[in-house]
Amino acid sequence: MRKSLARFAQLRRGLPLIAAGLLLLALAVPMWRITLTAPQYPGQELVIKLYAYPRLGGDYTEIHSLNKYVGFYYPDPVYIDPNFPLDDGSIKTPEWILGPVVFVVLAALGVFVSLAPTVRKLKLGLTGMLAGTIALFMGMFAWIQFRLYQAGHTLDPNAPLRGVEEFTPPILGGYEVANISGFAWFGPGGYLTVVAVGLLVVAYVFRNSEATFGDVPAMLGELRNGTDGIERIRGRVRGR
Numbered sequence: 001m002r003k004s005l006a007r008f009a010q011l012r013r014g015l016p017l018i019a020a021g022l023l024l025l026a027l028a029v030p031m032w033r034i035t036l037t038a039p040q041y042p043g044q045e046l047v048i049k050l051y052a053y054p055r056l057g058g059d060y061t062e063i064h065s066l067n068k069y070v071g072f073y074y075p076d077p078v079y080i081d082p083n084f085p086l087d088d089g090s091i092k093t094p095e096w097i098l099g100p101v102v103f104v105v106l107a108a109l110g111v112f113v114s115l116a117p118t119v120r121k122l123k124l125g126l127t128g129m130l131a132g133t134i135a136l137f138m139g140m141f142a143w144i145q146f147r148l149y150q151a152g153h154t155l156d157p158n159a160p161l162r163g164v165e166e167f168t169p170p171i172l173g174g175y176e177v178a179n180i181s182g183f184a185w186f187g188p189g190g191y192l193t194v195v196a197v198g199l200l201v202v203a204y205v206f207r208n209s210e211a212t213f214g215d216v217p218a219m220l221g222e223l224r225n226g227t228d229g230i231e232r233i234r235g236r237v238r239g240r
Helices: 002-009 011-026 060-070 094-114 119-152 188-205 213-237
Strands: 032-037 046-050 056-058 173-177 180-186
Touching (some): 002 011, 011 188, 060 180, 119 188
């Protein structure tokens, strides 16, 4: 029993378990954060927090008022009663409700891979999970950006402020529309997801090695030894 548990001290088995926990934790906190400034709110920043499922936090009521000013509306998740006001001009985004499914499935895969009965199956699992996770999140980013494009190119022509040009809010980065400035970046859940993917990358790199968490300080110490130290670390990575 003790020997069986000891194998999870290996980086290639333990890191996917930690990544699974981080992905589940990411569901409990905002994934994305947008900060807005506008003359209507002098000296104040408005913040909206978006979760992996149809939920908003922060100043979403005030920001909804700003959005209506230029004819931009929150998306309509369709399947559940949202916690924000909807408008007939809202684009439909039924896929938003599936966000938690993605994270739960990836977390379950992390546990499944860690429990692989043989090294060969562990390596195959790490390779497949890393490739699938990166492809999935890249696809999600692309789809969210498409939805943002849709929202920014279906402005309400009857909005109070006329003549606002169509625009595409970025997933990450700054933008301006009329006299409103916005900046979008990761929320805590986004950072947790990035760290989880990074851990999967490290687990994949050490797929041929039996290196454990206890070996990490020594390997980091090898970096002080220059080229020779790096070569020794490479040897550990390759399982030598």
